[in-house]
Each structure stands twice: as structure tokens, then as C-alpha cells.
Amino acid sequence: MSLLRRPETIVALVLLAAMLGIGFVNPAFWSLDNQFGLLKSNVITGIMALGVLLVMISGGIDVSFPAFAAAAMYLTVHGMVQTGYTGVAIPFVVATLIGLALGAFNAFCIRAFRMIPLIVTLGTASVVRGLLLGLVGTSVININKMPPQLIEFGRTDMIDITHTDGTRFGLTAMILVYGALALGVHLVLRYTMIGRSLYAYGGSPESASRVGFDTRKTLLFAYCTAGALAGFAGLLHASLIWLANPRDFVGFELDVIAAVVLGGASIFGGRGSVVGTLLGVFLLIMIKNSLILMHIDTTWQQVVVGAIIVCSTALTAWRDRKRVG
């Protein structure tokens, strides 16, 4: 496909136009601290979007990851508070593994009972949220109880700039974590057979098993990775906002799915790329943040996100249908 017709190019052009437009209305948009803030807001949505991208390429959909993120985050932080553990690496591994295990359960239900991913993940999301609140607790772990090393970790900056008036701002180092994960997912999708099997399965599940892909492994990979990334992002989120709320991430699925679709992934499966997703996430976050910047009521954000989903899905669906016809 020529570079100009790629969905990524189109998203990039739209993004550029939107940036110029917003910057024109409010030049503060171009200030470094706004740009840094914008990048920081990309991290959590972006990491989750990478997982959802894999699931969507395989032709499925996942709406359970916000619940998994909340569960992994709250369980881990809760455990750290209870045991007084002071490390950082192990908790992130634990949160990731919790997400992975929950993702495996999704894959198992979808595969074993041949159920529709939307229904399965709606169900597991509800079960996980219910269990978390019922068995683990409902109280928010706020800043004075949060493990300080998590907060410290979340505050790591890679660029530090001091304003002339003495206030400081920085670019969070979490953007590196996000970048590394994105690169990893890109390489897997592009250069490994398991990555290609996602595209094959998303294109035609029947053909994928006929040519000899282990489609069980493909599904497991997609949903486990989505769960693991969500679990990781969950804990990272807590360390960025300095509190752990078991009711967090409600409604997150809409933003993330919107971003992935906006990035050119097909809701029918078989199409999508990391580059597109990164652009989609950036575009969505930027629009949402700019609405705040322009003092537009937050309720309108929901309208915007919904409209973005409808428009971009309609566009990709139209594109895919044209291709078939």
C-alpha cells in the first residue's frame, strides 16, 4: 500500500491539522509544559491501547481491561501496604502477572465455549470488579498510605526545566516505559510468527487453523498480553496519581477503544499497527485535554469521544467494505 493511502498517514495528517488548529485558538497549547503534560497523559491510555490493539487485530474486542487494571493495581498496592514491602520492581511484576492471569481466563472462555469476546469480557469485567470490591475492599488508598517508593518512581523525570518564576516542570520518564513497550509490541507484530498469526487469525480464523497456526496460542497471546499490559498500566497509574482507588478506570474502555480505532485498526480484525495506535492515542488525549484548555465542560468530552468512535469506525468500516467490493 502506498504511503499516502495508509491509515497512519491519514491519522498523522489529521493530528497535525488538529494541533495547528488548537495552537491557533490557544497558543498556550505549544508551551513546553502543556506538551509535556500531554505526553504524560498518553502513557496510561497508550499502554492499555497497545493491548487492545492486539486483541482487535485478532478480530476480538476487550472491554475487561479497565477492571483488570483496577484489580491488579489495587491488589498490589493493598498487598504492599499490608506487608510493608519497599521495592518497586516486584510489585510491577505482580500487577502484570495478575493482569496476565485474568487475560488468560478471557482467552479460555472465548476459546473453550466459543463465545463472543464482547460478552465474555463484559462478564469477566463485572465479575472482577465485584470480587475486588466484595473481597478485598472498597476504601481508597490515598497519598498518606501509598507506598512512598511508588510515588517516587512515578515522579521520575527525564527532562527538568525551571521556569523563570522558579516553578519547575519536567517530562516524565514514564514516557520511556511507554515507548519501550510500544517498540516491543511493534517488533512482535511485525517480525514474529505469533504476531503475524494475530493478523492471520483476524483476517480469517478458519484459514489460520487450516494453514497450521496454533490458533489457541494466538488467542491466548492476544488476551494475556492485553491483560498484562492493563495490569502494568494500572499500577503505573496509581504511582502517577499517588492513590489507589478500586473503583478507578470506569469508562476507560471507551477512550482506549476509540484511540485504537482512530489509529486505523479494523473492528473486523486483521488490520492495525502500533504507529497508528500511538497517533490515535495522542490525537484522542490531545482533543480531550484541549477541551479542558478551552474551558469546555467535561460532560462534552463524552460526546466528543463517542462521536470519535462512531466516525472513525464508520470510516474504517467504509474503507474495509470498499476493499472487499
Place this chain on the structure above:
Amino acid sequence: MTDGLIELRHVGKRFAGIRALDDVSLTVRRGEIHCLAGENGSGKSTIIKVMSGVYQPDEGDILIDDASVKRMTPAESVGRGIQVIYQDLSLFGNLSVAENLAMNRYLKEGRRAVRWGETRQIARAALDRLGVELDLAADVESLPTSARQIVAIARALQAEARLIIMDEPTTALTRNEVERLLDITRTIQRDGIAVLFVSHKMREMLEISERLTVMRNGKVVVQGPIGDFTEASITRHMTGHDLSHETYRRPAVTETVPPRVAVEGLTVPGAVAGVDLTLRPGDIIGLSGLIGSGRTELALALFGMRPDHGGTIRIDGKEARLRTVGDAIRHGIAYVPEDRLSEGLFLTQSVSRNMLASSLDAVTRGFTVDRARAATVSDGMIDAMQIATRSGETPVGFLSGGNQQRVVIARWLLTQARVLILNGPTVGVDVGSKAEIHRIIRDLATERGLAVLMISDDVPELLQHCNAILLMHRGRIVQRFEGGTATEDSMGAALKALR
């Protein structure tokens, strides 16, 4: 040591008590082109699945290279060099040609990583072997069916195939593309690879294969070198009876009756450049031409789907405005797109519901369907069409193919159609059902006075069942053949001249 590559000996297979295969013995020799013929449901697909290891036979043996295979699994079958190209081709439309071609090799070697340079090399080599050129970077779904088929064949060869089984490979191809496929098949054969063609198209079988096996009702009826067969004898073996070969003649009509459809100077932007057309009651007019000749747009314009058309259309002498499908139906025009004869049914629903699906208005009172009236109407139709069913409540799926076709036709008749436009009415239909469909179309024209416009690529079909054939090219009708005088050669030559 015989020259048998794969041999089935007295193979039997049952599904829920029904015999799908009954004492089937069949040998495919090394490097031969063998044709397996039979109507739908004759057991052809079961044979494919036994050979590819998808089904295990209940009785009998499978021998490969003269040695018995204990348990034939899909992996075993592929490992022994048997590749099946299914009708749907099992390609990945969303992936590039190169990737589709290289994927099998990667999977076979159990690779974990993908090298794109090597992928392209593998793909190029695979296409070179067939002597074809394709854009390796193109997505497969952007290719025409014929090119996709080539990709599927090249892919099968990649897997070190010794036998390639092609399931109905020519169904979606035009005549030209079929030629090309047959050429490629011969290329494969020169490499010593055997090909099992599974088909119901006589012409191709006679043209390409060296040996032929005909199946009917799960049994092998006859087997032998192709020279022993003629088109008529293959048909007889497949269906169990002779089919009529009478050409169609329109019943005499008084010329004073206005034609059912009179089209003058019909244009459709970009497709039809001024067409005059007259359809009288009882006419079956054939319409042929290459894809893109404007024939489909002409039909769509008559069915109100091209509101941008120009020119005048008269129905029974009165000028008609056909700007929507609703307009066309009100004027008694029915349009049946490709495959609808065989696929336009709700198989799990009753005969009666299927028949009434397009004319529910006629049996509706207020917001509810008048059941008593619906039953009367559908029972009347079942009688009129002589549909063999226990009752109107039987699901259509339980009916035989021919009876299913009658249900579809009954549905159009209930819409009071007087003009029937058929686009490829027998594409992908087996010989027996094809004859049945032709018979019904002829009856509709002669007994009910319908005017039929039949779009088709199938030259013998047109010659036998139309009283006139129009040839379209670049939006115009360039030639008219009268039924009974045109021959396959004259029409074939005219079609060839258009290229």
C-alpha cells in the same frame, strides 16, 4: 510398485446413520490430472476430507505410495504432500501476496521470526515456478479471484505438494480465466505433480483431465480414461438420467400486444451508452459480454437501482419511471442477483415463510399477518409449483435442491412479477439443479408469459435456453444472435473478438 500416489480402497463413511461414502475405491496416479465429478451431495467433498485427513473413514484403507496409512490426520496428509485448495481458497485477504505465499514454509519449519526479505524471495520463487507475475506487496483481497487462485496454487506448491486437490476451482472464474487456470494446471503437471480436479463442469473436465471418476449418492458410478466419455455421458452418470437438449423457442405472440418491456436509448453514466431492448411475453433473452461491458448496470437500471439512468422504459406500453427498487417491483420487475437461486433461502425457516418473504404485505391485516390467508396463499403456490413437501411448515432445508429452487421462484411469482431479470442464474449450480432451474425458467416464460432477461457467461446455457442472445460491449449492444441459428463457435468467436 504401481504408479499410484494415493489410493482409497473400499472406503466407507457414515454420518448419523447416513452413508456419505459407500465402498469407494479411487486411485490418483503420480503426475496425472484426475477429475472427480458429481453433483452436490454425491460425496465429492467427503472424499476430499478423507484424503486430507479431516475425516477418518469408517471402513476401508488409504494407501499412499502403496503403503497403508494407519491413521490419516491433517498433519499426516500435508506431510505426505497432499494439499487441498478449498473453494474459499483459505487465503488471508488482509495480508500481502508475499506473506500469504511464504507463510506455509515458515509454519512448516516451525519458525518464530519473520524475515521480510526472505519472505519476498520465497514468494517470488513460488510465482516464478508458475510463470506468473503478481505485485508481491499487494493485499490479496485487492486481487481479482483468478489471481487469488494463482496465489493459492503457488502456496500449495510451496508446501512441497505432490498432489493438489482443487475443489470447484472454476466456479468464480470467467472463461478466459479458466483457460489460464488450465494452463497453470498443465504447468504443475509437467513438474510431476498430480492434480485432482473436483468439479461438475463437463467442459473443463473433458479439456484437462486424463482420467475421470464420477460419483453419485456416495458411490463411484464409473471410472476411466477421459476418452471414454462425452459431455452427455458424464451428465448421465452424474444425474442418473438423460437431460433434454432442446433449444428454446418463444411461443407465438400476437404482434399487436405491446411488448412487456420496451427500452429506448437507455444510458447509465459510465456504463451504458444507449441501448434499445424489447422483451415480449414469453421471451427469454440472453445477455452476454465481458465483465464491465455494462450488462449488469443495464439490469440494475431496469430494477430501479440506477436512478441516474436516461432514456425511456415502457412497461406494457406505458412509460414507467423506475427510480427506486419499489418502482420496479410495482411494475412487476423481479431481479435475481447471482447465486440467489441457490442461496436466497432461509433454510431453517418454513417453506411457507420463505415463499411469502417478499410479499408479506399481501397477507397482512393491520399490523399482524393473517395466518389463515398466508396458509391459503402458500398452499396454493405449493400446488401450482408442484413442490414436493409434506406441508408448508416444513423447513426449506429439508427439501431437495430442485424443490428449493421452486420455492425461490414461487416467491417471485407471489410478488406478481411479469419481468424476470436473472444475473448468472446457474453460477455454481450442479448439473441436475441447473437443468431444473432451466426447466422452471422455460415454464415461466411459456406458461405464465413472463419476459425473462438472462445475463450469463455460460455460452451453451444461453444457446439452449434463449430465443435471442444480445452481446454487449462498452455499453452498447454490438450483436444479436437468434436462437437456433447461432452456434457455440460463432458466439465464441464473437466474444473473443471483443478482447
